Amino acid sequence: xxxxxxxxxxxxxxxxxxxxxxxxxxxxxxxxxxxxxxxxxxxxxxxxxxxxxxxxxxxxxxxxxxxxxxxxxxxxxxxxxxxxxxxxxxxxxxxxxxxxxxxxxxxxxxxxxxxxxxxxxxxxxxxxxxxxxxxxxxxxxxxxxxxxxxxxxxxxxxxxxxxxxxxxxxxxxxxxxxxxxxxxxxxxxxxxxxxxxxxxxxxxxxxxxxxxxxxxxxxxxxxxxxxxxxxxxxxxxxxxxxxxxxxxxxxxxxxxxxxxxxxxxxxxxxxxxxxxxxxxxxxxxxxxxxxxxxxxxxxxxxxxxxxxxxxxxxxxxxxxxxxxxxxxxxxxxxxxxxxxxxxxxxxxxxxxxxxxxxx
Numbered sequence: 001x002x003x004x005x006x007x008x009x010x011x012x013x014x015x016x017x018x019x020x021x022x023x024x025x026x027x028x029x030x031x032x033x034x035x036x037x038x039x040x041x042x043x044x045x046x047x048x049x050x051x052x053x054x055x056x057x058x059x060x061x062x063x064x065x066x067x068x069x070x071x072x073x074x075x076x077x078x079x080x081x082x083x084x085x086x087x088x089x090x091x092x093x094x095x096x097x098x099x100x101x102x103x104x105x106x107x108x109x110x111x112x113x114x115x116x117x118x119x120x121x122x123x124x125x126x127x128x129x130x131x132x133x134x135x136x137x138x139x140x141x142x143x144x145x146x147x148x149x150x151x152x153x154x155x156x157x158x159x160x161x162x163x164x165x166x167x168x169x170x171x172x173x174x175x176x177x178x179x180x181x182x183x184x185x186x187x188x189x190x191x192x193x194x195x196x197x198x199x200x201x202x203x204x205x206x207x208x209x210x211x212x213x214x215x216x217x218x219x220x221x222x223x224x225x226x227x228x229x230x231x232x233x234x235x236x237x238x239x240x241x242x243x244x245x246x247x248x249x250x251x252x253x254x255x256x257x258x259x260x261x262x263x264x265x266x267x268x269x270x271x272x273x274x275x276x277x278x279x280x281x282x283x284x285x286x287x288x289x290x291x292x293x294x295x296x297x298x299x300x301x302x303x304x305x306x307x308x309x310x311x312x313x314x315x316x317x318x319x320x321x322x323x324x325x326x327x328x329x330x331x332x333x334x335x336x337x338x339x340x341x342x343x344x345x346x347x348x349x350x351x352x353x354x355x356x357x358x359x
Contacts, residue, residue, distance in 0.1 A: 002027050003191040003354065004181045008171060008204065010035050011045035012148070012335050013342060014196035015155035017328055020343035021194075021350065022162040029182045029190070030159065030166035033200075036152035041267050042199050044308035047219055049245050049257050050146035050336045052076065052115075053092065053231050065316075068341025070114055075340040076144045077116075086150030088250035092143030092229040093121065095284070098134045100233035108139055116142040129283025133235055145229055146336055147250040174204050174325050192353070194326045194346055198311035201318075201329030208327075213312035215332050216261035218273055223301040225294040226254045226285045235280065242273070244280040246288075253303060254288065256281045260333065265309045274305060311335075317342065321349045 003026050007018040010032035022028045034043040052073055080087040096106070112118045121138035159166065165182040174193050181190040195201050202212040230246040243258035256277050278300055287293040288300060313330025319342060320327050328346050331338050 003350070004029070004183075004188070005192045005194060005350070006031055006177050006181050006190040007194045007196055008032065008174075008177050009196035009198060009201075009329075010152075010156070010166065011043065011196070011198055012048070012152065012155070012339050013045075013198070013328055013331060014194075015152065015159060016339040017194055017196050017343040017346050018164050019155060019159055019162060020340070020347050022159070022164050024347050024351075026350065027181075028159075028162075028164045029180065030164060031169050031171055031177055031180050032166065033168070033170045035166070035168055036149070036156050041307070042309055042311075044198070044217070044310055045152055045335065046149050047217075047306045047308045048146075048148050048336055049219070049247050049255060049333070050148045050151070051090075051092070051229055051245075051247055052143045052337055053094065053229075065338075066110060068338045068345070069111065071341040071344055072337055072339055073111075073115065076146070076336075077142075080144055082154075084150070085154045086147035086250050087144055088146075088248075090143050090145045090229045090248060091140060092231065093140045094138060094231045094233075095121075095126070095130060095133070095135045096137040096233050097235055098136045099235075099237055101136060106137060108137075112139070112141075127284050127286070129286065130232075133232070143229055145247050145250060147252065148336070150251065171204070177204075178324065192324050192326060192350060194328055196328045198329055199309060201311065201327065202313075205318075205325075205327055205329075208313075208318060211314040211318075211330070213262060213314050213330075213332070214265035215310040215312040216259070216264040216266065217257065217308050217310055217333070218259045218270060218277075219255055219257040219306050219308075220274055220277055221249075221253055221255050221303040221306075222288070223253050223303055224288040224296045226281075227287050227293065228285075230284050232258075232280070232284060236276075239276065242276065244277070244284065246281050246285045254285075262312070267307050267309075269305050269307055319345045319349070321353060324353075326350065 226248040232244040247255040312332035
């Protein structure tokens with residue numbers, strides 16, 4: 001008999017994990033407090049930047065983390081070819097100011113031999129607005145951006161197509177979740193539970209609570225359209241936790257963001273930060289207010305601002321197994337980028353458990 005698995009959480013990590021387990025032949029049910037279409041401060045998947053790149057990319061990442069990213073990179077490029085997925089290929093440009101350099105002799109990110117169409121940008125091509133930022137290195141590559149709301153609905157649809165049931169419910173423990181495998185109209189006991197509950201994952205694994213690391217982010221969605229994905233690492237010594245991400249969405253508008261406030265779970269919008277984000281975006285992507293490009297308006301037209309708390313973890317993401325309990329949470333700002341790689345790791349843990357049980 002196929003093993004029954006309950007996945008807790010319907011963010012990008014939970015949905016991707018459920019889909020991967022189903023692909024491998026397991027019976028899967030999703031139990032989640034929030035589902036795609038909901039709005040909540042700790043349900044941050046709908047408001048993520050959602051593209052291929054993050055803070056660790058200037059450093060040499062461990063081989064396991066690199067494999068996770070590589071798996072997701074190529075899967076998202078494949079998904080970008082599917083109509084309605086919310087994923088789109090984009091030219092990505094990264095600008096590295098001197099204050100962000102992590103090593104001398106830096107000659108590019110760890111993934112330069114992995115991504116498509118990688119090249120160093122000639123300084124003569126730098127945007128005019130970058131003149132005061134002391135940019136010492138820049139590169140471009142073929143990346144992708146994701147409209148997270150559309151993509152989450154796409155994932156949920158794919159889950160339903162695969163026969164995955166889901167139920168809206170708040171669970172207080174992994175033991176409770178184990179009783180909530182949905183079989184038709186009835187709940188039966190599962191063989192395994194996968195904890196993909198984001199920041200709430202720590203509440204379900206209290207042994208790990210001391211590693212809880214909330215990471216506050218603030219985003220601004222505008223109607224204006226940017227030409228490409230632009231990333232500028234920490235630009236301002238006075239605001240060391242702020243970078244710039246200009247993220248053109250598949251289908252609608254552009255997300256402007258770039259904040260990582262660790263150990264901060266407040267939900268207040270910082271008006272000063274909003275203004276800095278706008279000013280930086282216009283320096284690197286002046287086409288946002290150029291009427292000759294995509295008929296953009298002459299000023300930034302705000303759609304909404306959002307403050308969310310990313311599910312970070314001291315020591316990095318927790319992918320581990322304790323008997324019938326499997327954990328997959330703590331990816332912070334890298335959830336989309338890591339999602340397929342992490343789902344593959346969970347699937348291997350399930351497979352390893354099955355093999356050990358036969359010995």
